[in-house]
Amino acid sequence: QKEVEQNSGPLSVPEGAIASLNCTYSDRVSQSFFWYRQYSGKSPELIMSIYSNGDKEDGRFTAQLNKASQYVSLLIRDSQPSDSATYLCAVREGTALIFGKGTTLSVSS
Amino acid sequence: GAVVSQHPSRVICKSGTSVKIECRSLDFQATTMFWYRQFPKKSLMLMATSNEGSKATYEQGVEKDKFLINHASLTLSTLTVTSAHPEDSSFYICSASLGNEQFFGPGTRLTVL
Numbered sequence: 001q002k003e004v005e006q007n008s009g010p011l012s013v014p015e016g017a018i019a020s021l022n023c024t025y026s027d028r029v030s031q032s033f034f035w036y037r038q039y040s041g042k043s044p045e046l047i048m049s050i051y052s053n054g055d056k057e058d059g060r061f062t063a064q065l066n067k068a069s070q071y072v073s074l075l076i077r078d079s080q081p082s083d084s085a086t087y088l089c090a091v092r093e094g095t096a097l098i099f100g101k102g103t104t105l106s107v108s109s
Numbered sequence: 110g111a112v113v114s115q116h117p118s119r120v121i122c123k124s125g126t127s128v129k130i131e132c133r134s135l136d137f138q139a140t141t142m143f144w145y146r147q148f149p150k151k152s153l154m155l156m157a158t159s160n161e162g163s164k165a166t167y168e169q170g171v172e173k174d175k176f177l178i179n180h181a182s183l184t185l186s187t188l189t190v191t192s193a194h195p196e197d198s199s200f201y202i203c204s205a206s207l208g209n210e211q212f213f214g215p216g217t218r219l220t221v222l
Binding site for chain 2: 032034036042043044045046049051088090092095096097099100101102
């Protein structure tokens with residue numbers, strides 16, 4: 001059973017801080033990884049995709065991938081209250097995605 | 110780009126009726142679309158993979174005769190919940206593949222009375 005694990009949280013950070021979200025996956029041969037943001041009552045929105053070891057930056061978001069350790073993380077710099085949401089880690093398996101259960105982030109002003 | 114729409118956004122129906130949900134890729138062609146359901150405060154559960162011009166592939170435990178999927182064109186997939194019951198009440202979300210990424214529709218909230 002291929003799995004994607006996330007700490008459900010909630011992760012609480014003050015406004016302006018760095019939020020660090022982590023994800024581990026079980027399938028060593030996985031090659032494609034994604035972070036989605038889901039606001040309450042809404043559908044997931046793709047934030048970042050990462051395929052190679054190392055860091056990938058996009059604005060305030062940085063995705064980090066370590067295939068040897070089978071983990072992928074998402075850093076959110078200068079966190080804003082509007083970043084409060086559930087963040088879903090997803091790993092591609094064939095044509096489908098396997099999702100983690102998500103980490104709830106709460107940014108306080 | 111990569112916009113996916115769903116219709117309707119919300120539907121309330123009586124037990125025993127059938128409900129059709131449409132999923133469209135607005136600015137790209139999607140040979141593969143996916144249907145998920147999500148219960149409150151739970152993660153996404155993949156129901157089926159829909160391929161244009163062929164039968165859908167259902168996940169284990171999902172009744173294909175209850176959740177009918179049709180992917181008639183490269184921009185449209187439909188999910189029909191047949192003989193809906195209160196336990197089918199959920200948030201149904203479709204997604205469409207573009208290259209290596211999946212983009213989600215806004216979801217359809219189904220309430221069966």
